[in-house]
Amino acid sequence: MKADLHIHTSYSHDSASSPKEMVKAALSKGIKCIAITDHNEIKGAAEAIRFASDKPILIIPGIEIKSGEGDILGLGIKKLIPRGLSARETIKEIKRLGGIAIIPHPFAFNNNFKGNLKNLIDYIDGIEVLNASVFGKGNQKASEFAQKYNLPFIAASDAHSPRFVGKAYLEIPGNNLSVEEIFKEIKNRNVKIRGGEASFFEKAIDHSMRNIIKIFNLCANGKKRKI
Numbered sequence: 001m002k003a004d005l006h007i008h009t010s011y012s013h014d015s016a017s018s019p020k021e022m023v024k025a026a027l028s029k030g031i032k033c034i035a036i037t038d039h040n041e042i043k044g045a046a047e048a049i050r051f052a053s054d055k056p057i058l059i060i061p062g063i064e065i066k067s068g069e070g071d072i073l074g075l076g077i078k079k080l081i082p083r084g085l086s087a088r089e090t091i092k093e094i095k096r097l098g099g100i101a102i103i104p105h106p107f108a109f110n111n112n113f114k115g116n117l118k119n120l121i122d123y124i125d126g127i128e129v130l131n132a133s134v135f136g137k138g139n140q141k142a143s144e145f146a147q148k149y150n151l152p153f154i155a156a157s158d159a160h161s162p163r164f165v166g167k168a169y170l171e172i173p174g175n176n177l178s179v180e181e182i183f184k185e186i187k188n189r190n191v192k193i194r195g196g197e198a199s200f201f202e203k204a205i206d207h208s209m210r211n212i213i214k215i216f217n218l219c220a221n222g223k224k225r226k227i
Contacts, residue, residue, distance in 0.1 A: 036062060071111065130168045133164065
């Protein structure tokens with residue numbers, strides 16, 4: 001079962017792609033499970049679940065939360081978690097809501113985790129060791145860290161547009177797995193990394209588009225407040 005567990009939609013401030021577009025992209029590429037993890041928002045996941053209800057794909061609801069030390073993925077989350085909490089408080093909330101806590105792109109030079117990951121080893125459920133959108137040696141450092149501390153891991157696209165969906169993903173033994181079964185296989189490290197990083201050119205275009213969308217949304221929100 002192919003699973004891409006880090007995907008953004010237009011409910012994130014830096015994506016213009018609808019949940020429907022991202023689900024369709026996954027289906028077209030043979031991805032059987034995706035996690036919608038919008039920035040500090042859960043509406044995109046709910047919309048994707050509704051759209052995919054009659055389709056051969058599993059949607060895991062999630063959220064990418066901006067904690068005081070950096071981003072944390074909450075997989076299996078259907079409720080908002082406040083941003084700005086400490087990393088430990090954020091992880092505690094994720095688990096209270098029945099989810100698992102993953103640190104995404106922990107060593108990405110432009111979006112790294114500011115806290116001390118060593119202090120969270122006993123609290124997190126894993127780290128992202130392959131992110132298709134990361135520049136530099138961030139993925140290599142994440143992989144080395146996971147191996148050193150024997151941590152569970154995921155690989156994901158961090159897609160903000162349909163073309164990035166499935167660039168990197170997990171291969172999980174079995175078919176038609178439930179969310180709980182997928183989480184169990186991740187925790188047991190019974191998963192394989194597949195895909196790889198996008199090319200430098202693809203990354204450059206993708207991040208440029210994210211910044212343009214982010215600026216557009218900031219300007220649009222500013223106009224709304226004035227009105």
